[in-house]
Amino acid sequence: MQLSTAVERFLTAVQLEYGYSEHTLRAYQRDLAWFIDFAEETGARELADCDIELMRGWLWQRQQQGLAATTLARNVATLKSFGTWLERSRLVPGNPASRLRAPKAPRDLPRVLADEQMRRLLARVxxxxxxxxxxxxxxxxxxxxxxxxxxxxxELCSLPITGLDAGARTVRVLGKGGKERVVPFGGPAARAIDTYLTVARPALIARAAQAASAASQSAASQSAGPQSARHDALFVGNRGGKLTPNAVYRLVARELEDEPGGGPRGPHTFRHTAATHLLNGGADLRVVQEMLGHSSLASTQVYTHVSTERLAQSYRQAHPRA
Structure with a gap:
């Protein structure tokens, strides 16, 4: 069997059987496409040629290109998943990637907004x-x-209306790996969502329907024109379809431009900020882990480091003997 054929079968299994997210699938596709290119350049076209030395050679080439440790770690994770599938499918006698080791990536603390910054930003919006x-x-x-x-x-963009319980002030979301969890939200979010559902969402859907009707004379316009809201997504875009992650990225980036501080300007900043504020307010680490949907407590513990670093900064600035 050719290596490229095995990769195609693996990606099909990932898409149809494993329940991984679209983001993970795209990452696997990119990584393995680059791996196949490297393998073919070295003459390794058959699956039998796919051994740990070939994999190490590709990773070494990637390292020489100056790629970040986080990217290399993801490449290793992709190869390990592929190798595990090969072994389970009995296409090879053992996992050729079992002895690969990912480089240790330096852990940068996530960007977190101060309480006052969040209040100011949300009040402005x-x-x-x-x-x-x-x-x-x-x-x-x-x-x-x-x-x-x-x-x-x-999770926000794929949230259906049925996942919202306005009375209990909770949302039921589908996280990584298809894991479902119920997350609470507070009064300000409840009021904003109620206004959106009663005023904004019907208006956005009606506007999209009017635009689609106006374009109905052209078949081409119908196929590529505004979307009708034939879905159950809670949040809809300007054209009536599901709100996209890219649209949310643009929204958050625009609002964070007006706030001091460097670092990323994507939606994850709000997630980092919420987790840190919960811990600062006395929430138990296990509770925050459950709320975030982390499978490992280590993923949640990074926010304790954020809180400690903020405390250290305040101490150095304020204490006369610091």
């Missing part, structure tokens, strides 16, 4: 809310829920 511009009301609800429930952007 709320102040721009206008029924004449329903997207402004939606944007306010999106940001409130991102922060209140510490959601991943993929």
């Amino acid at each position: 709320e102040g721009r809310g206008d029924a004449e511009h329903p997207e402004s009301l939606r944007d306010h609800a999106v940001l409130e829920l991102l922060y209140a429930a510490a959601l991943r952007v993929s």
Whole structure:
């Protein structure tokens, strides 16, 4: 069997059987496409040629290209998953990637906004809310829920209306690996979501339907034009379809431009901020782990480091004997 054929079969299994996210699938596709290119350049086209030395050679080449340790670690994880599948499928006698070791990536502390920054940002977005511009009301609800429930952007965009329990103030989200969890949110987010559902969402859907009707004379316009809201997504975009992660990224980046501090400007900043604020407020680490949907407590513990570093910075700035 050719190596490229084995890779195609593995990716099909990942897509149809493993329940991995689209993001993970795309990462596997990219990594293994680069791996196949390297293998073919070295003359290793058959599956029998896929051994640990070939894999180490590819990783060494990637390292020489100056790629970050985090990227190399992801490459190793991809090869290990591929090798495990090969072994389980009995296409090879053993996992050729079993002895690969990922480089240790330096752990950078995530960007976290101060309490006052978050209050100021959300108040600013709320102040721009206008029924004449329903997207402004939606944007306010999106940001409130991102922060209140510490959601991943993929979880927010795929959240169905049926996943919202307005009375209990909870959302039922589908996280990484298809794991479901119920997350609470507070009063400000509840009010923003209620306004969005009663005012903004119907207006966005109606506007999209009107645009689709106006374009109905052209078959080409119908196929590529505005989307009708034939889905159950809680948050809809300006054209009536599901709100996309890219749209949320642009929204968050725009709002973070006005806030001091460097670092990333994506939606994950709200998740980092929420987790840190919970711990600063006295929440138990295990509770925060469950809320974030982390399978490992180590993933949640990074936020204790953030809190400690913030305390150290305040001490150095304020204490006369620091």
